[in-house]
Every structure is written in structure tokens, then in C-alpha cells.
Amino acid sequence: xxxxxxxxxxxxxxxxxxxxxxxxxxxxxxxxxxxxxxxxxxxxxxxxxxxxxxxxxxxxxxxxxxxxxxxxxxxxxxxxxxxxxxxxxxxxxxxxxxxxxxxxxxxxxxxxxxxxxxxxxxxxxxxxxxxxxxxxxxxxxxxxxxxxxxxxxxxxxxxxxxxxxxxxxxxxxxxxxxxxxxxxxxxxxxxxxxxxxxxxxxxxxxxxxxxxxxxxxxxxxxxxxxxxxxxxxxxxxxxxxxxxxxxxxxxxxxxxxxxxxxxxxxxxxxxxxxxxxxxxxxxxxxxxxxxxxxxxxxxxxxxxxxxxxxxxxxxxxxxxxxxxxxxxxxxxxxxxxxxxxxxxxxxxxxxxxxxxxxxxxxxxxxxxxxxxxxxxxxxxxxxxxxx
Numbered sequence: 387x388x389x390x391x392x393x394x395x396x397x398x399x400x401x402x403x404x405x406x407x408x409x410x411x412x413x414x415x416x417x418x419x420x421x422x423x424x425x426x427x428x429x430x431x432x433x434x435x436x437x438x439x440x441x442x443x444x445x446x447x448x449x450x451x452x453x454x455x456x457x458x459x460x461x462x463x464x465x466x467x468x469x470x471x472x473x474x475x476x477x478x479x480x481x482x483x484x485x486x487x488x489x490x491x492x493x494x495x496x497x498x499x500x501x502x503x504x505x506x507x508x509x510x511x512x513x514x515x516x517x518x519x520x521x522x523x524x525x526x527x528x529x530x531x532x533x534x535x536x537x538x539x540x541x542x543x544x545x546x547x548x549x550x551x552x553x554x555x556x557x558x559x560x561x562x563x564x565x566x567x568x569x570x571x572x573x574x575x576x577x578x579x580x581x582x583x584x585x586x587x588x589x590x591x592x593x594x595x596x597x598x599x600x601x602x603x604x605x606x607x608x609x610x611x612x613x614x615x616x617x618x619x620x621x622x623x624x625x626x627x628x629x630x631x632x633x634x635x636x637x638x639x640x641x642x643x644x645x646x647x648x649x650x651x652x653x654x655x656x657x658x659x660x661x662x663x664x665x666x667x668x669x670x671x672x673x674x675x676x677x678x679x680x681x682x683x684x685x686x687x688x689x690x691x692x693x694x695x696x697x698x699x700x701x702x703x704x705x706x707x708x709x710x711x712x713x714x715x716x717x718x719x720x721x722x723x724x725x726x727x728x729x730x731x732x733x734x735x736x737x738x739x740x741x742x743x744x745x746x747x748x749x750x751x752x753x754x755x756x757x758x759x760x761x762x763x764x765x766x767x768x769x770x771x772x773x
Contacts, residue, residue, distance in 0.1 A: 390700060390765050393501040394758040402426070403493035403754065404475040410464035410482045410489070413520035413527070416441040419462050419492075423517050426496065432506050433499075438534040442519035442527055447502055449509025453772055457514040457536075457543040457725070458764050459528075459718065460495035461488045461521035470748040485750040487548040487734065490757060492517060494546070494732075497761030502768055511772040514540060524568070524679040526717030532724055542689055543727035544767055545718045546760055548734040548752055550741045555759035557697040558709030558731030561690050565729070566615065566643040567650045568679040568715025573598070573638040573661060576671040582630040589670050591636035592625050598638070599623070601660045609656060615713060616644040616653060643713050645682050681719040686726035693730045696766040701759060707731075732760045 411419050420441045427433055427445050434446045442462060469476050469483035477483050484490075499515050516536065520527035537543065549558070575595055580588035602618055610616045618640050625636035642657065644650045654676060665672045697706045709731045718729050735741025735753035743749040 390501070390762040391758055393504065393765065394497045394761045395500050396758050398500070399493050399497045399757050399761070400754060402496050403489050403757065406462070406489040406492055407484045408475050408478045410477045410479055410484045412466050412482055413463040413523040414441060416462050416519050420517070420519070423462070423492065423496070427499070430503055432503065438536055439519060439527060439530050442517050444517070444531070444536055445499065445515040447499065447506055447513045447515065449511050449513070449772060450507035451510040453509070453511030454541040455512045455514060455539050456768055456771055457516055457540045457721070458495060458498065458768070459516040459518055459543065459545040459721065460491035461518050461527070462492045463488055463520050463522050465522060465746060467748055471751045473751060483748065485747060486522065486745045487750070487752055488521065490548050490734070490752050490754075491546065494757050494760035495764065497757060498764035501761060501765050505769070509768070509772045513768055513772070521717050524677060526680060526720065528717040528720035532720050537721060537725050540725050542771065543721045543725050544689065544693070544764065545721070545727070545729045546732050546763065547716070547729065548732050548756060548760075550734055550744055550750065550752070551737045552731070552733030552735070553705065554733055554735050554753040554756050555701060556705045556707055556733035557693070557701055557759070557763060558707050558733070559690055559693050559697065559728075560709040560711065561685055561687055563645040563682045564685050564709065564711055565683040565716040565719065566645050566713045567647070567681050569642040569650070569654065569677060570679060571640055571642065571657065571674060571676040574673040575636045575638070575665065576673070577634060577636070577668070579634040580632045582632060585632060588632040589668055590632050591634070591670065592632070594664060594668050594670050595623060595625065595636045595638055598661055598664050601664060602657055605656050605660060610649060610653070614644070614646055614649050615711070616649055617713060618642050618657070643715070645711060647681070680715040680717045681723060683716050683719045683729045684722050685728040686722070689726055689728040692767055692770065693728055693763070696763055696770060700762045700766055730763070732756055732763070
């Protein structure tokens, strides 16, 4: 008996994924990937292709009857890192690797598209397949598509992400906030250098930077409620070059994450206050570049219920799991800010089977057997909604 899984073009899907993996491109530079996807879709019946941004594209499948419009999204960009994964189809572009699984996401969306083309006459509504550029680099590619009006006629939006050390093809679901807001700041502390023998003549940027870091860490511990997820991770603290000279400047880079919009606002204000007052206390000047990144992805109840219903049909209860909220950032939030939707997880292999390396690791690999399941989930979501 035919099931939705048997309708996915698995052999072609493997070819698509491996081609995109070998031709990995970083954010905002996905020209070859976009051309490849456009070439695959150019002659598909009932499909309209638009390119509202320089890279990435939106393909709209027109159903046989009027109705709602759903959007399905996959990101297509890779990361600037050398690949150390042991695969036969390594990236051909030095210093660029699909280490987050976006090549898998794109192949999953393509698989769903070609499966749905076969039954489009029975659909009551349209489906937008969003192949989105630049998820990895703020401000991200999603906000540009929203501003271009891609979601203006969309009623619901769905997306997924592959995760390692999770059973292949299992489906994770979550209600409410599922990712964190992801901001960052770059701080330059401008002190006064001096010989190491005369620290009283200096305005020591290292001491000032250390106090700023400690004060911000203490602020999170004492001014953010314990049940509110919030963190500041320090990515860089650089200053000086020799042992016996107190330097003029120090540079600090950090990532700021939370899931509550009010906590996000409060953290930015407190970080700014701490930097201002600590520098003033020592007589230092500073330059602070605080960049607002992605907001939290907020999963709507109705659309999450739809994911649960689809997962029961595609994989069964035993292969479903409640997905814990993540402190990762995701620009899918730009979509859920304006339309109801949900973002779900797809297991891409257990550690005992060799899939232990987390996304963004240079040895990250995916069990490709998860891809037809992801495609089937998208197909079932569409067909259940556009009956």
C-alpha cells in the first residue's frame, strides 16, 4: 500500500543533497546553489518561481482549487569553516562547509515539492516553498523576505531543523518559545598604556574588561530570575602583546541570548549600564556596538498540533519526542513574528551510530535516511491542511 514516504524521490534527493554539500556557499553568496535549485524547478508544471532577494528563491505550487496558502521553509547557506567530516562528497570550496545541515533542509524541501506536484490538482490552496539565503548571519535572509511581502498572503508557515544524537527520522515538537533571541556586542575599551612597573600611570583596559565581564555575569545571576533562560557567552577578550607593557586598548566580543522579550530588553539595558559605569569609574572611554539579532521562534499551538498529527501518521508515536527549548538563534523567528507557524526537529542519527558531532562542528554528518521523513512530514502537513 502506498504511503506518503513511498512518494518521496529518494534517489534524486540524495543527488540534490550531495551536490549542494559539495558546492557549499556562505551566507548572501549562495548564487550557485540558487541557480541549481532554479534549474531543477524551471519546468515543473503548476509552479511559479520568484527571486525576491539576490540569492535564494520562492517557488509557489498552485493547487487545483482555491484555498489557504501555506509556506514551507528551508535555509540554504553554509558556514565559513574547513570540513573534517569523513564523507565521499566533501565540500569543493575551501573553507566553506555545510556543517549545520542546510543542504539537508533544502533537499528535504525539494523532495516535498516534487511529491506534492503529483497531487496538486487535489489541493485546495497554494504552497510556497521558501529556499532562504543567509540564515547564519544577522540580520539573516528571512527578514528581507518578510519585508518583500513573501508572507503577505500566507496563512501558516512551517520549518524544520536536523539534529544529531537523535534517532534518525524521529520528530520533535514544542509549544511556545523554542529558540532564543540571539544578540551580540563588540566592545573596545580605550585606556592608557604604561610600563608594567608603573600601573598607577595607566588606565588598564584588561582590569576594566575583567570587571565588566564579572559584573555582567553577576548581573545575570542576581538580576534575571532563575527560571528565565538567559546567558552571555564570551567569544573574545584580546589586549596587548608583551608581558611588561599595559596596553592602551582591549577588545571584547560576546553573544547575548534569552527567550523572554522583556528579559532581552532588560539585559541590553543592564549591559550598557555596566559598561558605562565601570569605564567611568576607571576613567576609560569605550566604543560599544550592540547588534540586535534574531528574536525567539514562538511556535503556535494550532500549527504545533498539526505537526503532532502529521508525525503520528508518518512515523508513529514511538518516534516522536517533546523537543526541549534551545538557546540557539534561528531567523525563522522573522516568519513566526508575522504569521502563525511552528518549527520542529528531525532526528539525524544517534551518537552510537557515528552521528555524535553537533551542528557547526567540522565533523558534523547526517544520516541521510532522515531526509524522506522530513519531506513526508511537509507533504502530510500540506495535504492535511489543504484537503
